[in-house]
Amino acid sequence: MxxxxxxxxxxxxxxxxxxxxxxxxxxxxxxxxxxxxxxxxxxxxxxxxxxxxxxxxxxxxxxxxxRIGYSPETPYFHPFLNGREVLEFYGSLQNIPKKELKEQIPALLDRAGLEDSRTKVKNYSKGMLQRLALAQALLGDPxxxxxxxxxxxxxxxxxxxxxxxxxxxxxxxxxxxxxxxxxxxxxxxxxxxxxxxxxxxxxxxxxxxxxxxxxxxxxxxxxxx
CATH class of the missing domain: 3.40.50.300 (P-loop containing nucleotide triphosphate hydrolases)
Structure with a gap:
């Protein structure tokens, strides 16, 4: 199909x-x-x-x-947010219930190979941005x-x-x-x-x-x- x-x-x-x-x-x-x-x-x-x-x-x-998840060629996220906060923001845009989002985020960060730290996006390497973009694309289980x-x-x-x-x-x-x-x-x-x-x-x-x-x-x- x-x-x-x-x-x-x-x-x-x-x-x-x-x-x-x-x-x-x-x-x-x-x-x-x-x-x-x-x-x-x-x-x-x-x-x-x-x-x-x-x-x-x-x-x-x-x-x-x-439901489609998209990771762009050149991802951009707010520089003063950390990875968890970025996913919380995009999850809210998708109207994912808070309880469900709270459960998803640690698993998605782990699957994308990102540690859940306080590091701000402005300090991310290009590779870390790609990993975060993948985690964002997986929100809502597309x-x-x-x-x-x-x-x-x-x-x-x-x-x-x-x-x-x-x-x-x-x-x-x-x-x-x-x-x-x-x-x-x-x-x-x-x-x-x-x-x-x-x-x-x-x-x-x-x-x-x-x-x-x-x-x-x-x-x-x-x-x-």
Missing amino acids: NMLSCRNLKKIYQKQCVVNGLSFAVQEGEAFALLGSNGAGKTTTIKMILGLIPKDGGDVEKQENI KLLILDEPSAGLDALGRVEMMQTIRSLKEDGKTIIINSHILGDIERVCDRGIIIKKGNLLYEWEKGKENRSLEEIFVEKIGGM
Whole structure:
């Protein structure tokens, strides 16, 4: 069963078509990758799925009443709040009952690899911000997670831990869409994905379908156009 379907998505900025008739479907319970070079239209596609920007064409269909968690490419949180306070704020925006929120927050911080300390966000590293963004995306137990560059800014160990967390979320039944440039991570975590360039679909990737690495496929498809 499809969790999400996009048909002929189109977005035009200043007369330039940055997403050009893009179609794909994400199945319930899978991890799906959006792949492409910088400027390929990946983040624009995500923002259209979320309704953050209007479409100039096409349709997005989601399962009815689905709760979505979103971790942006460049997360920003109020600098004078700590991690717990950030989650309390976003939980209140989602109208999560206080008792439920109080139970969720320590578990989410732990799952994201953040200690529940008094450290203010202004003193967070880039990697810590990414971890907090993941914890925020998990508020309210969403069925669909959309993660835009979730391992950006993390060191090698942090990246491994982030991918392990994402894999465990998939094992818990979450459906996950990931945009990342780190192809080795994608290959370990994702089931399927698409490679796009200048808003056009180049290739539909499926784990184990070809006797080549994802990196080899990516270089061939992106370099050959």
